[in-house]
Amino acid sequence: MAALAERQAVPLLDPRIPRLLQIRRVRRETRDTWTLDLIGSDAGEPFAPGQFAMLYAPGVGEVPISISGDPASPEVITHTVRAVGPTTRALCGLRAGDVLGWRGPYGHPWPLEAVPSGADVVIVAGGIGLAPLRPAVLRVLADRARFRRIALLYGARTPGELLFRRDLERWRSRLDTEVEITVDAGDAGWRGNVGVVTTLIPPAKFDPARAVALVCGPEVMMRFTVGDLRKRGLPPERIFLSLERNMHCGVGLCGRCQFGPRFICREGPVFSYAEVERHFTIREV
Amino acid sequence: METLESLLAEHEFFRGLTREDIVLFTECASNVRFETGAYIFREGQPADQFFAVRHGRVALEVYVPGRGGVAIQTVGPGEVLGWSWMLPPYRWHFDARVLEQTRVLAFDATCIRDKCETDHRLGYELMKRLAHVFTQRLEASRLQLLDIYGRAG
Amino acid sequence: MTVLLERVDLDILLAALRRRGYTPIGPTVRDNAITCAEIVSADTLPAGWVDEQEAGRYRLRQSGDPVLFGHTVGPVAWKRFLFPPAVRLWQVESGGGGPRAAGTPNPSVIRPDGDLPPRYALIGVRACDLAAIAIQDTVFLAQAHVDRAYESRRRGAFIVAVHCTRPGATCFCASTGTGPRAAAGFDLALTEVCRDGRHYFLVESGSSRGEELLPDVPLREATPDECELGEAAVAEAAERMGRSVDLAGLKDLLYRSYEHPRWDETAARCLACANCTMVCPTCFCTAAEERTDLEGRAEHVRRWDSCFTGSFSYIHGGSIRSSVKSRYRQWLVHKFAAWIDQFGTTGCVGCGRCITWCPAAIDITEEVRAIQLSEVAIHGDA
Numbered sequence: 001m002a003a004l005a006e007r008q009a010v011p012l013l014d015p016r017i018p019r020l021l022q023i024r025r026v027r028r029e030t031r032d033t034w035t036l037d038l039i040g041s042d043a044g045e046p047f048a049p050g051q052f053a054m055l056y057a058p059g060v061g062e063v064p065i066s067i068s069g070d071p072a073s074p075e076v077i078t079h080t081v082r083a084v085g086p087t088t089r090a091l092c093g094l095r096a097g098d099v100l101g102w103r104g105p106y107g108h109p110w111p112l113e114a115v116p117s118g119a120d121v122v123i124v125a126g127g128i129g130l131a132p133l134r135p136a137v138l139r140v141l142a143d144r145a146r147f148r149r150i151a152l153l154y155g156a157r158t159p160g161e162l163l164f165r166r167d168l169e170r171w172r173s174r175l176d177t178e179v180e181i182t183v184d185a186g187d188a189g190w191r192g193n194v195g196v197v198t199t200l201i202p203p204a205k206f207d208p209a210r211a212v213a214l215v216c217g218p219e220v221m222m223r224f225t226v227g228d229l230r231k232r233g234l235p236p237e238r239i240f241l242s243l244e245r246n247m248h249c250g251v252g253l254c255g256r257c258q259f260g261p262r263f264i265c266r267e268g269p270v271f272s273y274a275e276v277e278r279h280f281t282i283r284e285v
Numbered sequence: 286m287e288t289l290e291s292l293l294a295e296h297e298f299f300r301g302l303t304r305e306d307i308v309l310f311t312e313c314a315s316n317v318r319f320e321t322g323a324y325i326f327r328e329g330q331p332a333d334q335f336f337a338v339r340h341g342r343v344a345l346e347v348y349v350p351g352r353g354g355v356a357i358q359t360v361g362p363g364e365v366l367g368w369s370w371m372l373p374p375y376r377w378h379f380d381a382r383v384l385e386q387t388r389v390l391a392f393d394a395t396c397i398r399d400k401c402e403t404d405h406r407l408g409y410e411l412m413k414r415l416a417h418v419f420t421q422r423l424e425a426s427r428l429q430l431l432d433i434y435g436r437a438g
Numbered sequence: 439m440t441v442l443l444e445r446v447d448l449d450i451l452l453a454a455l456r457r458r459g460y461t462p463i464g465p466t467v468r469d470n471a472i473t474c475a476e477i478v479s480a481d482t483l484p485a486g487w488v489d490e491q492e493a494g495r496y497r498l499r500q501s502g503d504p505v506l507f508g509h510t511v512g513p514v515a516w517k518r519f520l521f522p523p524a525v526r527l528w529q530v531e532s533g534g535g536g537p538r539a540a541g542t543p544n545p546s547v548i549r550p551d552g553d554l555p556p557r558y559a560l561i562g563v564r565a566c567d568l569a570a571i572a573i574q575d576t577v578f579l580a581q582a583h584v585d586r587a588y589e590s591r592r593r594g595a596f597i598v599a600v601h602c603t604r605p606g607a608t609c610f611c612a613s614t615g616t617g618p619r620a621a622a623g624f625d626l627a628l629t630e631v632c633r634d635g636r637h638y639f640l641v642e643s644g645s646s647r648g649e650e651l652l653p654d655v656p657l658r659e660a661t662p663d664e665c666e667l668g669e670a671a672v673a674e675a676a677e678r679m680g681r682s683v684d685l686a687g688l689k690d691l692l693y694r695s696y697e698h699p700r701w702d703e704t705a706a707r708c709l710a711c712a713n714c715t716m717v718c719p720t721c722f723c724t725a726a727e728e729r730t731d732l733e734g735r736a737e738h739v740r741r742w743d744s745c746f747t748g749s750f751s752y753i754h755g756g757s758i759r760s761s762v763k764s765r766y767r768q769w770l771v772h773k774f775a776a777w778i779d780q781f782g783t784t785g786c787v788g789c790g791r792c793i794t795w796c797p798a799a800i801d802i803t804e805e806v807r808a809i810q811l812s813e814v815a816i817h818g819d820a
Contacts, residue, residue: 016586017528017550058530058548059736061728084754101530101548127434157434184429186344186356191384194344194356196428202421203297203363221433224424245758246751248726248740251583255723256743256750258772260693261779266582282696284764 016251018056018101021077023094029080029163033128034092035068038077038102045105046074049112049135050242050270053104054250055079057094061087064247064265066132067105071139077102080131080163106250107269110136110214110240120149120206122234124225126197126217127156130163132242132269133216137171144176149211151178151204155197155221158183159190178205197221201228208233216242223280226273236274243268243276260285289314293390296337297363298414306407313396318388319343325366325381325389332369332377333394338362341387346380354380358422365418370394441652442660443628445504445637448480451598454654455559460596463519464561465509470498472512474519477561484509491606491790494799505632507562510606511789515719516567519558520595521574524741525587526551527726532734555590561598563624565617566609566789568599570719572623576781577722587740596647599624603671605679608790610803613682616787618675626651629668640668681790681803684810685774691813692775696767700808705763707798712744714792714802715769720785723750745769770805 021040028034047067056062063085069078083092094100110133115121121140125133140150152171156162162181172179180200182193193200197217213234215225222241229239245257245264252266260279262268279285290311293299299307317336319325325336325343342361346354357379360366366389369377375394401408443451452462464477467484477483483506490497491510501508531547563571575592578585602609602618611617620627625648629640640660643649715721725743730736743750746765751758759765777785786802793801 016583018548020546020548056548056738058532059728059730059734062726062738082754129434155434157432161434182359184432184434188353190356193342193359193361195358196425196433198428199358199421199425203361218433220431221428224428224433244753246749246753248724252581253578253583253585253722253724254726254740254743255745256725258768258776260771261776263780278693284759284761285696285768 016103016249018054018062018103020099021102023096023098023100024076025096026094030161032084032092033080033082033163035078035080035164036091036094036100037069038079038100039075040102045077047071047077047105047135048109049139050109050132051105051107052132052250052269053077053079053102053106054247055081055087055091056101056103057087057090058101060090062101062248063087063091064106064250065091066242066269068131068134071135072142080128080134082128104250107265108267108271110242110270111212111272112136112139115147115212117146118148118210120211121147121151122204122206122211122213122229123150123152124197124201124213124215124217124229125152125154126221126225127161128163129215129217129221129242130154133214134164134167136214137167141171141174141177149178149206150176151180151206153180153182153197153200153204155182155184155200155217158185159187159192180204196224198224198228201225201232206232211238213239215239219244226280236277237272239273240270241273241276242270289316289390292316292339293337296339296390298337298365298418302410306410309400309404309407310392310397313393313400314390315393316388317391318386319383321383321385323383325383325387326377327380328377330377332367332375334391335368335370335394335397336366336381336389336391338364338366339388339390341389342384343387344382344384346382348380354382358425359384365415368415368419371398371415440660440665441641441657442664443639443641443655443657445480445506445632445639447656448506448639451651451655452477452480452559452561454651455596457654458596458651460557460559462559462561465507465512467498471496472498472509472514474512474514474516474560480506483507483562488604489606491608491794492799493608493793493801494796496794503632504637505630507600507628507630508604508632510602510604510609511564511567511791513717513791513795515717515789515791516560516563516571517574517719517722519556519560520571520591521578521588521722522591524739526553527587527738527740530736530738532736551587555587555594557594557596558591559596559598562600563597563620564600564602564789565620566611566614566787567719568597568620568623569611569614569616569787570789571597573720573781573783573785573787574722576783577720580781597624597626599627599644601627601629601668601672602675603630605675606790606794607680608793608801609679609788610681610683610790611788612676612679614685614784614786614788618679619672624648629672631664631667631671633667636664638664640665681793681801683774683786683788683803683806685784688806688810689775689778691809692771695809695813696771698809698812700805700812701763701767704766704800704805705761707800708746708762708766709798710746710762710765711797712746713795713797714800715744715746716742717791717795719787719789719791720773725749745772766800770802773802774806 021038024039025037052066055065065079068080083089247257248254252263257264344356345358462477488508578588599620624644627642724740727739748757773785
């Protein structure tokens with residue numbers, strides 16, 4: 001497990017210059033989040049679940065956004081973007097047919113290749129954190145026989161802020177996959193769980209002795225999730241997190257995404273908890 | 286055969302108890318089923334029971350005029366429901382509404398309280414287990430207050 | 439064989455460099471400080487100027503000697519030329535149709551920056567700055583992704599080093615193992631000797647490019663006495679160095695000192711002005727900026743940034759490092775600990791610039807020592 005995925009080879013194209021991709025389709029996920037499907041003559045770069053790309057709105061800026069699409073269909077590059085700043089707002093304002101700049105894929109993926117056959121996979125997502133986990137879910141389900149139990153635990157603020165609702169329905173209807181969804185505050189039509197995502201961990205069906213956990217969400221959510229996974233007996237080496245920091249280059253040169261000795265863009269964004277434990281609870285590190 | 290005793294022994298909340306203690310608790314227990322939409326209890330009513338959920342899901346709700354029942358938390362299999370039965374004035378603080386058909390072990394509060402008063406060792410064992418539930422719920426409530434999904438992941 | 443170049447022949451060296459297409463950049467006096475700029479002739483070098491440096495203090499005075507490199511390092515490090523403060527990474531041409539939704543132009547083409555990189559001859563590079571260039575080589579050229587902007591400038595640069603013969607009071611290169619003698623990384627290295635009416639340079643070549651240049655310069659073999667004078671001056675510089683750091687065990691010490699009270703004390707003085715990172719010859723952090731015009735063209739520009747700014751660590755919702763304490767800590771722990779894990783060496787070359795140019799006179803060597811001494815106090819010295 002320690003030897004994670006291989007370091008990504010440097011693409012032949014100058015990795016620092018965006019290429020132009022066209023938006024084929026835009027789907028509104030929630031009040032402030034959109035999913036963009038991108039195509040282009042030179043799209044089709046294979047990516048691994050958990051990797052990200054730099055999305056460029058010319059004249060506005062460039063931001064790192066995880067890839068949320070299906071790794072089995074790399075001819076369409078999918079990103080799920082939450083409009084929270086000038087660049088993400090510009091990206092979310094784009095329509096089918098518009099063009100944006102793209103470079104990637106960057107970063108280390110979820111270590112799915114290294115997960116031994118017969119392992120349980122526990123996926124814990126909070127809020128927009130489901131976006132970088134969606135390719136992992138799709139990959140795991142496509143290779144379902146390789147794993148024993150699969151549990152997807154997903155928390156969001158409200159039912160209206162759940163991403164990928166059609167996927168969730170589809171995954172939930174599978175008999176071989178446990179999908180638990182919880183919201184902080186339900187609405188009139190909500191009949192599911194109410195409570196934070198960590199409340200789903202104690203009852204989730206997995207064997208800590210053979211489970212691997214993939215976790216993504218806001219840092220505070222991940223901190224408590226790690227705590228509850230460890231209470232269940234999962235060792236730090238088998239808990240994987242996707243971290244977020246400010247990033248301007250995506251390739252280890254701008255220095256902004258440092259997390260202790262690590263560059264999140266280059267050695268992350270996915271780390272085992274064992275790798276980052278030392279710095280994870282230091283404030284403002 | 287599924288006896289009340291074996292159902293109790295299988296429940297997460299009672300895991301690891303001695304056979305004797307299981308028997309003691311079983312003496313206060315009954316097996317109950319609630320249909321979707323039913324209220325297991327309502328705010329203000331006497332809290333004369335507590336429940337260990339075996340199947341299904343129950344929402345703890347507060348009624349807010351104009352908004353209806355607002356769910357604070359849901360409780361599912363392996364969890365326990367209600368602790369207003371422990372302390373005076375023994376009145377429920379919330380509504381417990383059944384979201385999907387729910388099977389519970391229902392415990393008579395007076396019966397349990399009496400046993401715990403007579404046998405403090407048993408009472409302490411129960412209290413430790415409940416304290417664990419309280420701390421989990423408290424932590425979860427604190428996280429809910431934090432609005433932890435507010436920031437991008 | 440050590441060869442010797444007379445001071446009066448220095449212009450011939452500069453001319454030889456120009457003939458090979460290099461623009462000579464060297465020290466010169468501007469705004470009461472030694473800065474680095476194009477050298478038209480050896481006469482624009484800062485003859486007689488020496489600097490007095492202390493924490494938060496820099497003064498130039500005229501010594502009256504004709505010595506050209508009697509000063510130590512000024513506020514401008516060579517990164518200004520190899521890793522310029524602003525570099526255009528790409529340009530975007532708008533494809534008609536006017537602005538799109540949300541005000542973004544629909545781009546038709548993105549092209550990399552096409553400007554030919556300049557070819558510089560860097561004259562008077564000190565040992566600490568050579569070490570800094572080697573560190574930036576590792577940062578920009580030896581990782582998975584190469585920095586093209588740096589690479590093109592670096593490959594084209596000719597380096598004339600000068601061994602230090604007069605250390606500054608804020609220098610500590612002897613303790614970081616990076617000076618005062620330049621060991622490697624130069625094309626040519628000079629030792630200036632200005633004594634008893636004699637003024638000459640001992641010349642070493644450190645590369646085939648340096649070797650290739652020598653026939654164009656009037657050189658002669660140096661006598662043992664002439665060599666001796668140069669050697670003695672450099673050796674003396676090492677002994678008179680004003681400051682030092684003890685690197686032994688420092689990485690692990692800093693990693694376990696994230697919650698040390700010293701950070702709070704220093705943060706109370708630190709203005710988070712970012713001066714230290716701007717003058718630091720190894721600091722490499724940048725920000726990307728978007729520049730636009732009314733015709734829909736856009737440029738993506740990279741400029742120096744600093745871990746002392748609030749925007750540096752901003753993610754949606756706020757800055758990760760909102761306190762000055764966390765920013766100073768990030769900088770220092772990066773220099774002496776994280777850098778080693780990232781790039782195999784410390785990020786500090788002992789040039790002392792951050793000490794001199796700190797308006798609050800915060801001294802990195804003193805900060806390191808304070809944490810080291812407190813550790814001794816906690817664990818006893820038995």
